[in-house]
Amino acid sequence: MVFKCQEDSFLKEFTSKVVKCEPTNEPVVEYGKTSPFEGFQVTLENTILFPAGGGQPHDLGWLNSTEVVQVLRKGDEALHFTKDPIAVGTVVDQKINWERRFDHMQQHSGQHLLSAILEKEHNLPTTSWWLGSDECYVELDSVKVSNDVIKATEKRCNQLITDAVPVNVKFCKANDPDLNEAHTRGLPKDCMETIRIICIGTIDENMCCGTHVSNLSQLQMIKLIGAEPGKKGKTNLKFLVGNRVTKTFQQMLDREKAVTGLLKNEPSKHEELIQKLQKNLKVANKNLQTVLLDLAQYEADKIKRTQPKPKYVIMFKKEATPEFNRAVIKGLEGEGMFMFLASEEPDKPKEGQIIIQGPEEHCNALGDKITELLKGKGAFKNGKFQGKAGDLTAMNKCKKLIEEYFNNL
Template identity: 30%
Template sequence: MLKDRLYYADSYCKSFTTNILKEAQDPDSNYYVVLENTAFYPTGGGQPHDTGTLNGIQVLNVEEVENEIRHTLAESLGSANQVEGVIDWERRFDHMQQHAGQHILSAAFVELLGFPTVSFHLGREIVSIDLDVEEVSPEQLNAVEKLANDIILENRQIEIKWVTEDELHHYPLRKQLAVTDEIRLVIIPDYDYNGCGGTHPSSTGQARMLKILSTEKHRGKVRVHFVCGGRVLQQLQRKNLELAVTSRLLSAPDGGVAEAVQKLLETNHSLEKSLADAQEALLVFEAKALLDQRDQGIVKALFTGRTVQQLQKLARLLVAESDDILVLLVAENNDRLQFVATRGTSVQMSMKQVSSAILPLIKGKGGGNDMFVQGGGERLVSAEQLLTVMEESCNKDWVT
């Protein structure tokens, strides 16, 4: 029976001795054993499996497959008939803290706001629940977090009861159960009644503390990220270190980091605007220089490391200065070639003939209209060759 499994009989069981029922290899040639009984919790219900050792050999995974709990090992147990199992207690107790915190938090969302939890994930560093709502306000999160920590501070007992389906009506369950046989209830009296197959501490106080870290929208629901117990201290230490480093970099006290960052952002925005203005002025100067170098009404140029956006802006500046020119620009960027071709308003030709001529040469893609085309592709020819083909594709009698 489920309730006879050691991890259910005593969540605080750290070591045990039992018989080996089966040793085999899975399809990936990993060794696994099935035991007469086990204190290793198998992955399930949003909670990861336990780790530890069997006869000193590392347990890599524990999962229930075809009604048997398989303990995947780093190597074979050899001819042993019995094993001594040792649970990684730090990992187990962390999972117990997080899972208890999830029950407390989910119940707080229901009690205060009527928001049900629809899924739960216990990650390596952060825990999350998904709420069946579209939005949660900061004020609501603060209220829920306070209630959850009040329940933890009260150190209420966490009770485990095995009941039948006929007995369920005695308990105000938070949500409907999917199982009908060997029903396991996790109960925080006068607060939360929930069917659950995970491991939990014996009292809420052992969860120590709960902190909501952030929320995000996920598939039409709100995902709440949080931590409990020792993970709260880990998060505090990590964030305190980040704050200290940032404080030193900004030469600002811890309490003045936000103000210093705001000033830095404002300065950066001002510098970016000044740089954009300078680049714009340089493009205007460059456009005038290129116009002076036009050859029979064609302005052409090669560049290295220019973006297609820069080519577009330069081309538009050129035709704005003179409406009777053709502009042919090519840029090399690593292993790619990009181009822009445009014409002044008094020129009678379609620039599509330019892109049609060169795109096959570079296995490229492009778009545009009769006045302006752009595109890019692989550097299968040199930039000089591409520019030559662009020029040759133009009708020599195009100028009006």
């Protein structure tokens, strides 16, 4: 069956009668994301809401005031997924979410144009394509696509858009000799009875069940945004068409404005300034490490000079790094003290590194209790525990435990 949306892709409102309404729990798939659904599937005499197919996502819309959250083609029928049932025989006004549909039409017709130029002029056939919520891509049967090809293809496609080449739909039967000329890419098996061929001027003929623009000028422009390795031996060439170009450009401008505000300099200087900042940060970190190691030595000396000599050391400094703690331990080695040092992970304040070291009897008495309190991961090896702490909020409990243990000795 050829649906009303396939006869006229620009119909935004239509009236039709409900012929079937059945409960369903088939999930809703939105740009590849599956969500559970429980409701009804409504079949109408005809529909302007496009059921997903040929790489084009389903439409959204309304049947009177009932929202349609998904449309799927099953054989000859288009099933409209709704939360509430609609009685058979009801005549409903169909309305379409036109912004979404027109976006899909721009991306889909843009894909036909792009695939035609890549195949005919650069011998790069399209093996599949994807229309996502933000980006689209064509999967090309090649491990690499050169920047020269990308540039030339974008220029050629945009020239054809400027030339306002008409896009027409031809209908024919499965045994029609015209069919040999047209490609069958992305055509669902159940679309075979009456076949639609999308013709872009004399440039391309392609069998397709999707909805398309009627003139390339409606695409406004196409922007190729980069090639990435795809499945084995394939390349995904990403693209944006029409309103998506404007939308993405606005997002980029907003981001650039935010960065300009942060760097307090014009966009042409951003790269240079960020490189400078990164270099300065590297130097600052290196200096900090040197200072921290000096501080570790100072801390160790201070403890060594303390009278009477402490039996234990507990250290948890905010600025401490694992290197700092190791340096303190090294400075105190051979002093016969029980040492427990912790440091925070910079981006996960609850987590960190701990070191426990000292006379065997104290490590045996306290080690397991401390690591249990801190949800530590690691093991004692040669009288030393060095590992991760999963919960540093228990540090005070550990301090109390150690203090009580040594007070009671």
